[in-house]
Structures are given as structure tokens and as C-alpha cells.
Amino acid sequence: MRCRAVFRVSQSRNRAPLLLQPQASRLYSQLQSKHERSTFGIAFDIDGVVLRGRVPIGGSPQALRRLYGESGALKVPFIFLTNGGGIPESRRAIELSDLLGVYILPSQVVQGHSSFKTLLKRYENELTIATGKGEPDLVMSEYGFKKVLSLDEYASYFENIDPVSQYKMWTTKWESSKCSCPKNLVPSFNITSDRVKAAFVVSDPVDWGRDIQVLCDILSSGGLPGDENGQQPPLYFAADDLEYQCSRKIIDAGQLKWFEVIEPTLNRHDLCSLGVMPISQHSKWTSLVLNHQIVRSWHKYSHKTPAAFPSERLGMGAFRIALESVFNRIHCNALDCVIFGKPNPFVFKNAEAILRQLRSSCDDNYINNGNNGSHPFKTLYMIGDNPLVDIKGAKQAGHPWFSILTRTGVFRGKDNHAEFPADLVVDTVEEAVDYILKKESAC
Amino acid sequence: MRCRAVFRVSQSRNRAPLLLQPQASRLYSQLQSKHERSTFGIAFDIDGVVLRGRVPIGGSPQALRRLYGESGALKVPFIFLTNGGGIPESRRAIELSDLLGVYILPSQVVQGHSSFKTLLKRYENELTIATGKGEPDLVMSEYGFKKVLSLDEYASYFENIDPVSQYKMWTTKWESSKCSCPKNLVPSFNITSDRVKAAFVVSDPVDWGRDIQVLCDILSSGGLPGDENGQQPPLYFAADDLEYQCSRKIIDAGQLKWFEVIEPTLNRHDLCSLGVMPISQHSKWTSLVLNHQIVRSWHKYSHKTPAAFPSERLGMGAFRIALESVFNRIHCNALDCVIFGKPNPFVFKNAEAILRQLRSSCDDNYINNGNNGSHPFKTLYMIGDNPLVDIKGAKQAGHPWFSILTRTGVFRGKDNHAEFPADLVVDTVEEAVDYILKKESAC
Numbered sequence: 001m002r003c004r005a006v007f008r009v010s011q012s013r014n015r016a017p018l019l020l021q022p023q024a025s026r027l028y029s030q031l032q033s034k035h036e037r038s039t040f041g042i043a044f045d046i047d048g049v050v051l052r053g054r055v056p057i058g059g060s061p062q063a064l065r066r067l068y069g070e071s072g073a074l075k076v077p078f079i080f081l082t083n084g085g086g087i088p089e090s091r092r093a094i095e096l097s098d099l100l101g102v103y104i105l106p107s108q109v110v111q112g113h114s115s116f117k118t119l120l121k122r123y124e125n126e127l128t129i130a131t132g133k134g135e136p137d138l139v140m141s142e143y144g145f146k147k148v149l150s151l152d153e154y155a156s157y158f159e160n161i162d163p164v165s166q167y168k169m170w171t172t173k174w175e176s177s178k179c180s181c182p183k184n185l186v187p188s189f190n191i192t193s194d195r196v197k198a199a200f201v202v203s204d205p206v207d208w209g210r211d212i213q214v215l216c217d218i219l220s221s222g223g224l225p226g227d228e229n230g231q232q233p234p235l236y237f238a239a240d241d242l243e244y245q246c247s248r249k250i251i252d253a254g255q256l257k258w259f260e261v262i263e264p265t266l267n268r269h270d271l272c273s274l275g276v277m278p279i280s281q282h283s284k285w286t287s288l289v290l291n292h293q294i295v296r297s298w299h300k301y302s303h304k305t306p307a308a309f310p311s312e313r314l315g316m317g318a319f320r321i322a323l324e325s326v327f328n329r330i331h332c333n334a335l336d337c338v339i340f341g342k343p344n345p346f347v348f349k350n351a352e353a354i355l356r357q358l359r360s361s362c363d364d365n366y367i368n369n370g371n372n373g374s375h376p377f378k379t380l381y382m383i384g385d386n387p388l389v390d391i392k393g394a395k396q397a398g399h400p401w402f403s404i405l406t407r408t409g410v411f412r413g414k415d416n417h418a419e420f421p422a423d424l425v426v427d428t429v430e431e432a433v434d435y436i437l438k439k440e441s442a443c
Numbered sequence: 444m445r446c447r448a449v450f451r452v453s454q455s456r457n458r459a460p461l462l463l464q465p466q467a468s469r470l471y472s473q474l475q476s477k478h479e480r481s482t483f484g485i486a487f488d489i490d491g492v493v494l495r496g497r498v499p500i501g502g503s504p505q506a507l508r509r510l511y512g513e514s515g516a517l518k519v520p521f522i523f524l525t526n527g528g529g530i531p532e533s534r535r536a537i538e539l540s541d542l543l544g545v546y547i548l549p550s551q552v553v554q555g556h557s558s559f560k561t562l563l564k565r566y567e568n569e570l571t572i573a574t575g576k577g578e579p580d581l582v583m584s585e586y587g588f589k590k591v592l593s594l595d596e597y598a599s600y601f602e603n604i605d606p607v608s609q610y611k612m613w614t615t616k617w618e619s620s621k622c623s624c625p626k627n628l629v630p631s632f633n634i635t636s637d638r639v640k641a642a643f644v645v646s647d648p649v650d651w652g653r654d655i656q657v658l659c660d661i662l663s664s665g666g667l668p669g670d671e672n673g674q675q676p677p678l679y680f681a682a683d684d685l686e687y688q689c690s691r692k693i694i695d696a697g698q699l700k701w702f703e704v705i706e707p708t709l710n711r712h713d714l715c716s717l718g719v720m721p722i723s724q725h726s727k728w729t730s731l732v733l734n735h736q737i738v739r740s741w742h743k744y745s746h747k748t749p750a751a752f753p754s755e756r757l758g759m760g761a762f763r764i765a766l767e768s769v770f771n772r773i774h775c776n777a778l779d780c781v782i783f784g785k786p787n788p789f790v791f792k793n794a795e796a797i798l799r800q801l802r803s804s805c806d807d808n809y810i811n812n813g814n815n816g817s818h819p820f821k822t823l824y825m826i827g828d829n830p831l832v833d834i835k836g837a838k839q840a841g842h843p844w845f846s847i848l849t850r851t852g853v854f855r856g857k858d859n860h861a862e863f864p865a866d867l868v869v870d871t872v873e874e875a876v877d878y879i880l881k882k883e884s885a886c
Contacts, residue, residue: 161752163752204606205607208765209762212757217754243773244606309606313656314659319652
């Protein structure tokens with residue numbers, strides 16, 4: 001396989017300006033030659049580090065571009081390591097390429113649910129259920145699971161399983177699309193008599209009440225809602241983030257400019273007087289901490305950051321807590337579940353293997369030399385915004401991981417995080433990459 | 444006030460057949476005269492005792508009719524005492540009248556949220572939030588709360604407060620109706636700056652994820668989502684039922700007949716061989732316990748019982764547990780809440796007062812004699828299907844409450860309930876009323 005690590009022209013409204021336009025002949029190029037082979041790699045968290053919603057932040061486009069040579073060749077192996085998800089890695093790679101102005105390979109995208117691939121052998125031909133925002137069943141199908149149904153679709157086979165469904169005036173993706181679904185795509189197995197062998201929470205659930213009800217039904221009955229109690233089928237979570245920061249209290253310089261246009265009566269001086277402060281002495285006004293009133297006013301006009309709100313939003317971990325507390329109250333045995341995603345050390349081991357494979361697959365000469373590319377990295381950098389997830393995970397994983405904490409997301413402290421201090425704290429991802437490249441070139 | 448305790452002609456498809464058609468001149472009549480004045484009263488649970496979904500069960504229409512005289516006058520003061528709700532008592536009274544074939548006064552309907560009336564003085568002119576299925580804000584408005592908003596409407600003022608709203612392809616009642624809402628009905632207070640002074644869970648929440656998120660926002664911020672931490676505003680629950688039984692494993696003789704028509708290959712002998720059993724030796728096949736496969740097959744054809752499913756469904760208590768567990772994880776202080784509804788002894792004290800008022804208000808002669816009707820009842824009967832709610836509540840309330848447990852709902856045991864044994868266990872509400880009338884006439 002040859003690595004398609006290239007820049008890409010994008011028409012996206014939100015994408016970063018393309019500073020470098022490689023010629024077409026250079027679009028497919030390789031990692032730099034053997035003597036330049038990288039002994040380090042980088043894992044970037046996405047939300048709160050390189051993007052906020054669909055908006056690049058912290059100078060991420062410029063920072064990422066520095067990991068490629070002038071020819072467009074990838075100089076430094078890097079991946080995106082996120083607990084987010086809900087869409088296949090292939091589609092997420094296209095989205096990221098579009099927004100960040102560099103060509104991202106699907107193999108460079110490691111989402112919370114990517115670890116579910118390791119369970120394929122066990123459940124490939126078993127009836128399984130997948131839930132969460134986006135297209136959880138499509139994600140699992142792309143991994144190779146052959147008898148996977150979304151919880152949306154599964155629940156539709158059990159009339160009245162959701163006791164308040166008549167009050168929900170909504171159409172699920174499944175319901176709105178099933179009319180156009182050819183009959184030969186209807187699963188050949190019997191949903192109302194086959195037992196569910198495993199349930200997967202792929203991304204943040206949307207309909208908590210229905211999902212908690214149906215999961216309790218599946219898990220307490222041994223896989224068949226309405227049945228008597230039975231052994232709990234395995235339950236897997238892609239991640240366990242209690243809350244996530246949409247970083248609504250911080251805006252970039254570009255957004256500030258836009259904000260000033262929309263609200264011309266407020267200039268930077270006014271913002272200061274309203275309690276708006278640069279997030280650190282080094283930030284040089286590239287980003288600002290806003291109080292909730294301004295952010296709310298800003299959101300009133302803004303449609304650029306669909307996930308924005310002035311305080312943290314509940315994530316998959318909160319759903320897990322809700323499900324667990326209800327299940328444990330109605331069932332004699334405590335809920336048993338397996339949680340993937342950061343800070344699980346398995347994720348970092350897996351990330352290391354992917355980075356190694358990325359480096360080796362892009363370096364044909366290296367492979368041809370009989371070396372399988374398995375020589376260890378000297379340093380792997382984890383750049384994240386969440387001390388409890390990114391920094392804790394990297395620290396638990398140990399050597400060769402080096403943790404860098406940015407101030408553009410969950411963490412906004414002046415100093416280091418008290419409980420899970422990072423090896424380095426910076427304002428933005430651009431500063432992190434600058435630090436790495438200087439340090440590595442000096443080695 | 445004169446009591447309108449009358450039978451009522453109904454066109455409802457599901458209502459019980461009207462055995463007695465009183466003449467128009469008798470439609471407005473009184474409780475029987477003073478010398479016949481009742482020294483006892485009855486409180487009926489609704490779901491699983493007199494109705495299943497919208498279908499009368501356990502001979503409830505006949506049983507209720509025995510509480511009226513031939514003239515249509517109410518002989519025995521009775522109320523419905525349910526933890527359900529979501530619609531005003533006035534509307535629920537019309538529904539019950541329609542389904543049961545007797546005229547029910549709004550004051551005879553005591554729902555879980557009826558107790559919220561006692562909080563009117565405190566919050567009449569304060570910004571409050573109400574959530575749950577049905578029309579929680581209308582319920583509260585009818586009680587007199589002047590600045591109450593549904594959580595649906597409240598959330599709509601805070602853009603992006605629900606982080607997965609873009610995945611919900613639904614229209615809430617509020618959103619679908621607000622376009623036609625005249626502007627002068629928009630509340631005059633400022634929702635995004637006024638603090639919420641109390642939150643009410645009126646009925647089973649529909650959108651758990653959104654409600655847990657917004658309630659956490661309100662409760663942790665001192666009443667204004669997005670604000671810093673503040674003192675938790677009071678939170679009130681109308682009830683705390685962990686699960687409720689839609690009695691899907693039990694069908695009536697009438698439903699059995701219907702079932703046999705739909706599934707002609709299955710006669711009673713076949714049902715027996717499939718594990719279908721009369722629920723007790725005394726039931727005389729008036730109802731049957733079905734296994735889940737038959738019920739599922741039955742539901743496939745049946746549209747008569749919209750709330751039907753073969754196992755218990757999660758109720759307001761499960762939502763409370765989910766909210767509490769999440770809130771306690773993200774907030775330093777534990778969630779503080781007040782729970783009304785059965786088995787809260789307050790509810791039984793309140794029910795006694797309402798029954799007394801019902802008796803006295805319907806007996807003008809009695810009031811004119813200078814007696815305010817406050818003489819105590821010798822016995823008050825609580826007829827319910829849920830040992831943990833109805834029986835526990837009546838026992839905790841003590842004298843003059845006498846508990847009767849039916850086998851048509853949550854409880855299906857042969858003998859009495861182990862933890863909360865009732866004073867009497869019967870198969871149906873009809874048997875319960877028969878017992879009461881025989882006992883009281885012998886006194």
C-alpha cells in the first residue's frame with residue numbers, strides 16, 4: 001500500500017485557507033526517505049484541540065501542515081485519537097481533510113469505537129445491537145459485523161417497548177428511510193426470537209429513555225426483551241467521557257473579529273470590561289474567555305458552531321452512569337460492561353501499533369530492506385485538552401508517551417492540572433507542534 | 444356546590460356497556476340522605492385495577508356502578524388515587540367517565556401531581572419549569588402557577604443546550620404549536636436571565652437525555668443554565684414508581700374471546716398447553732396469565748392496549764435515579780428532591796380530606812345542620828395492584844386505611860405479598876367492591 005498523505009483542495013466554508021498548493025504530480029507521495037525516518041509520532045485529540053464543532057482552532061491547519069514536506073509528503077506519522085464517533089472512519093477522514101486542508105487517511109482516524117474491530121471474530125455472525133448518534137450500525141457493518149442492527153431499528157420490532165413513544169413526535173433515521181429499503185435487505189434472522197449476543201454503545205445516545213429501557217430489557221432477559229431473567233449479554237462502550245467541553249467560553253481571533261462585526265458596539269475594550277480576558281499571557285489575544293452572556297448573545301447570531309453551549313455537556317459516561325444505576329436497581333446482578341476509549345491503556349497500545357504501521361506502510365524502502373517497521377518509537381506525543389482522558393491515558397500508557405495539554409478545550413487552567421499533570425502545558429496545538437518539531441530536530 | 448355524580452352516555456369505543464341509563468331529570472342528584480350517610484370511603488388505583496391502557500378491567504364498570512343508587516346518586520364516596528398524570532384532573536375525569544360509564548367529578552381524581560397544588564403560594568408568581576409526558580405546563584397552569592414553562596419550551600430558549608438535538612428528527616408539542624401562538628402569549632419575563640425557582644417532574648419524562656441535561660444545568664447553576672455553580676433550586680417529583688406493570692401477561696375474558704377470534708387455531712385448551720393459566724383458582728377464567736410469546740403474537744394484532752408490553756416499563760422513579768446518579772457525579776452536593784405520590788403518607792392524609800369534602804359537599808342537609816362534615820370515616824379502603832406503592836402507602840398511613848390488593852396488575856402472586864402484605868387479597872376490583880359492600884352493610 002502506498003500512503004496518500006497529500007494536501008487536498010477543499011470547497012468547505014469552514015476549512016482553513018490552503019497555504020500550500022502542491023502540483024497534481026505530487027499528490028501521491030511518500031514519507032520522507034529512510035535517513036529522515038521519524039523516531040517519533042503524534043496523536044491529536046480532535047474536539048477542543050484541532051476543531052471546535054466544525055471550526056479549526058488553535059492554528060491547527062498550519063500546525064498539521066508542518067508535518068508534511070514541501071512536496072506534500074508526510075514527514076511525521078500522526079493520527080487523530082478521539083473518543084468521539086458515530087460515523088465510519090473513512091467518512092470522518094474526508095470531513096477532517098475538508099476542514100483542515102490536508103489529506104487524512106482513514107487509518108489516521110482512531111475513534112472511540114475503532115476498538116470494536118477487535119471483537120469482530122467473536123460477533124461477526126451473531127445478532128448484535130448498536131446505538132448512538134450518527135450511524136452506529138453502519139460503523140459496525142463497515143468493521144465487518146454481519147448481523148448488527150441499530151437500536152432504533154431493533155426497537156421498532158417490539159411494539160410498545162417504549163412506554164412513552166406516543167409522546168415522541170419524531171422520526172428516527174431508521175423509520176424515515178425504511179420505506180425506501182428494498183425488501184431483500186430485511187435481515188434473514190428472526191429478531192423477535194433470536195437472542196441479542198452483545199450490545200454496543202458506539203457514540204453518544206440520542207434517546208436516553210428509550211435506550212435505557214431497551215438495553216435493560218435486552219440485558220436483563222438474556223438477550224430477548226420480554227423474556228424471563230437470563231444471563232446478561234456483554235455490553236461495550238466506545239468511551240466513558242462524563243462530560244465534554246464544547247469550549248463555548250473560548251473564541252478564536254477569527255471568531256472574535258466576526259463577533260465584532262456582528263456586535264459592532266462591542267470592541268475588545270468593551271469585551272474586557274465585560275469580563276472577557278485573554279486566556280493566558282502568551283495567547284496574544286488568539287483566543288478569549290467569554291462569560292456566558294456574551295457567548296449566548298454570540299450564539300444567537302452564530303450558526304458556525306452547532307455544538308456550542310457555555311458549559312460542559314453530558315457525554316457517553318453520563319449515559320453509562322444513568323443506565324447502570326437504573327439496571328442495578330431493577331436487576332439482581334450488577335451491570336457488567338467493558339469500556340474502550342481513552343484513557344484505557346489498550347487504546348494507547350493500539351494507537352502505537354497504528355502509528356508504527358502508518359510509518360512502515362509509507363516507507364516501501366524500509367519494508368524492502370527486510371525490516372518490518374516494528375522498531376520502537378522514541379517518543380509518542382499525545383496532544384489533548386482533557387486531563388482526565390488524554391493526559392491520564394498517556395501517563396498510564398507510560399513510555400514512549402509524552403503528554404501535552406492545550407488550553408483550548410476542557411482545560412483552561414493557568415498552571416498544570418493538579419490531579420493529572422501533563423508533561424507540557426501549552427495554549428494551542430500550534431504551540432505544541434512547534435515545541436515537538438524544535439525538540440526533535442535538536443535530537 | 445352540588446354534586447354531579449351521575450351516569451353519562453358515552454360514544455367511546457372502549458367504554459364499558461352502560462347497564463343503567465338514568466333519566467335526564469335524575470342526572471344531577473345528591474348523595475343519599477343523612478341517615479344513609481356513608482361511614483366509609485374508597486380510593487381506587489387506576490392502572491392495573493380499573494383500567495389497562497384504555498380498557499376497563501376486573502369488572503370495574505359494574506363495580507363502580509354499585510357505588511351509585513338506582514337514581515344515579517352516589518351512595519359511597521370514592522376517589523381515584525393514582526400516581527399517573529400529565530393531564531389536568533378535569534380532563535382525566537372526562538376520560539374516566541367516558542371509559543367507565545359513570546360520571547366522575549374532577550375532585551374525584553387525585554393524580555401524583557395533584558399535591559403540587561399545595562405549593563402554589565410559594566411559587567405562584569415565580570419562574571418554574573414543568574416536565575413529563577402530556578401537558579405538564581397546562582396541569583400547573585390550571586393549579587394557578589402563573590410563570591410556569593414546560594421544559595420543552597424552556598430548553599428552546601437556550602440554543603445548543605441539548606448536545607444531540609440535531610440527531611432528533613422530532614417536533615415537540617411546543618415547537619409544533621408555537622408558530623401559531625400569538626405573540627402576546629409570549630411570557631413577559633426574561634427567560635434567559637431570570638432564575639428558575641423550582642422544577643417539577645409532573646409525569647413520566649419523554650426525552651430523558653435532554654431533561655437530565657437541562658435539569659442538571661438548572662439545578663447546578665442556581666437556576667440559570669450556563670451560569671457558575673449556585674444553590675440548587677427545589678426539585679419536586681409527582682411520584683417515584685420505579686417500574687409500572689402494563690399487565691401485559693394478563694388478559695380478561697373478553698380479551699381472551701377476542702384473542703380466540705383472531706387466533707382461531709388456539710382455543711383455551713391450547714392456551715393451557717402453551718403455559719397459559721388462570722391466575723388463581725377463584726378467577727374462573729376471568730383472566731389469564733400468558734407467556735410472552737402469546738402476548739407478543741396477541742399484540743401484533745391488537746391495537747386496543749397501546750401501553751402493552753410483556754414486562755414492566757420504567758417509570759418516573761427510574762428517571763429520578765438516572766438524574767440523581769448523573770447529577771451527583773458532576774456536582775459537589777447531592778441532589779435534593781421532594782417526592783410526592785403514593786406511598787407518601789401525605790397523599791393518604793390528603794385523600795382522606797378530599798373524601799370527607801366530597802361526602803360533605805354532596806350532602807347539603809348535612810352542611811346546613813351546622814356540621815362541617817369533618818366526622819371521621821370508620822374505614823377507608825385503598826384498592827391497588829402495587830404492594831410497594833398502594834399497600835405500603837395505606838399501611839404507613841394507618842387508621843382508618845384498609846388495604847386491598849388485586850391480582851390484575853403488578854401483583855400476580857397466589858398468596859399475599861411477602862414484604863407488604865395487604866389486609867385483603869382479591870382477584871379483581873369487582874371482588875374488592877363486593878367484599879366492601881357486604882362488610883359495610885353487615886355493620
